[in-house]
Amino acid sequence: MRCSVQDSFWNVKSGCQPGRRPRCGTAVSAAIFAIVIAMIVPPAFSALRNRLSAGDLGKVSCALPLGKLRLEVPEGRIPVAIIAPGSFSPPTLLHLRMFEEARDALERSGNNFAVVGGYMSPVHDAYGKASLAPAHHRLSMAEAAVSDSDWIMADGWECACRDRWTPTVKVVERFAAELNKVAISIGTKRPEVAQVRTVMLCGGDVLQSFNDTKKTGERLWTDKEIEVLLGQHGVVCVGRSEVDLEAWAHESPVLRTHLDNLFFAKPRALSGISSSVVRAHLASNESIRYLVHDKVRDYILDHKLNELPNWQ
Ligand SMILES: Nc1ncnc2c1ncn2[C@@H]1O[C@H](COP(=O)(O)OP(=O)(O)OP(=O)(O)O)[C@@H](O)[C@H]1O
Numbered sequence: 001m002r003c004s005v006q007d008s009f010w011n012v013k014s015g016c017q018p019g020r021r022p023r024c025g026t027a028v029s030a031a032i033f034a035i036v037i038a039m040i041v042p043p044a045f046s047a048l049r050n051r052l053s054a055g056d057l058g059k060v061s062c063a064l065p066l067g068k069l070r071l072e073v074p075e076g077r078i079p080v081a082i083i084a085p086g087s088f089s090p091p092t093l094l095h096l097r098m099f100e101e102a103r104d105a106l107e108r109s110g111n112n113f114a115v116v117g118g119y120m121s122p123v124h125d126a127y128g129k130a131s132l133a134p135a136h137h138r139l140s141m142a143e144a145a146v147s148d149s150d151w152i153m154a155d156g157w158e159c160a161c162r163d164r165w166t167p168t169v170k171v172v173e174r175f176a177a178e179l180n181k182v183a184i185s186i187g188t189k190r191p192e193v194a195q196v197r198t199v200m201l202c203g204g205d206v207l208q209s210f211n212d213t214k215k216t217g218e219r220l221w222t223d224k225e226i227e228v229l230l231g232q233h234g235v236v237c238v239g240r241s242e243v244d245l246e247a248w249a250h251e252s253p254v255l256r257t258h259l260d261n262l263f264f265a266k267p268r269a270l271s272g273i274s275s276s277v278v279r280a281h282l283a284s285n286e287s288i289r290y291l292v293h294d295k296v297r298d299y300i301l302d303h304k305l306n307e308l309p310n311w312q
């Protein structure tokens, strides 16, 4: 066999130079070469696959998923969509449970609300929380988590279609703008656009952070943001502890002027399940079954997210 110029990869490995006979053509060296390649290629391929799938974020559809949205509500009801911003690193069963608690709380609030859909919106990597898995993984896990819900969806606009972190108020406004393009029929009326009310869903810790101040002295959530979130949209909060959030909100100067648009779900069963608990189990090589959806667990193990340095 003579080497050609096109044989460059083989040339480098074999010491073969174009125009000369290869010096090492024996079966032994071929076998050694095959073993070396077998050792090098799979990890390299896996790293490449991870890098490519990070690039796949560019292929995420930035259109709002509407497939599970309820397009008809009974007479006299106000259609409401629940928007949950968060890290979801990874999404847990408690994140899913929050949606169910929130829907019950809203529909029983005496406001004639009918929940037409719910959205998990994973935050952008640029949010900078140390424990964030790359956005494409968090979005895929959120999609896996909601795959068998008939009303909860995952949306990638915030984490995949923006080039930076987006303040939550802007995220909620974008949901409102998109949802209000959808025609919904109320009772026997003709379907009409601009009917859906968007309500942000959060845990008690996030609600309490409305009062927080950054190291720079600025407020974490500005008055204007809170004014829009609570004045124009609404917030439904799911308690994470025994803290009486309703009493706390009545005392909070920031929140007490908006109590009409603040709704509380008080779970009968409080749970300590959180993403950090799941990561702690993974770091100790323990089971995470029944803490996350089985498809999320499979995703984590298939993609070796348990080995992420920031999940240790
Ligand atoms: N067990 C829970 N009960 C009520 N709300 C929860 C619970 N777990 C998370 N949440 C809420 O879900 C939203 C998204 O949670 P996020 O992923 O940002 O945090 P987390 O689960 O607390 O993660 P971590 O443990 O990494 O801090 C937040 O509003 C958070 O308050």
Ligand SMILES: O=C(O)c1ccc[n+]([C@@H]2O[C@H](COP(=O)([O-])O)[C@@H](O)[C@H]2O)c1
Pocket (backbone or CB within 6 Å): 085, 086, 087, 122, 123, 127, 129, 166, 167, 168, 169, 206, 220, 221, 222, 225
């Ligand atoms: O918009 C803001 O000012 C703002 C301030 C703090 C947190 N958030 C959002 O709150 C969500 C939960 O954050 P965290 O830190 O509790 O994981 C996440 O989606 C953030 O974008 C938003």
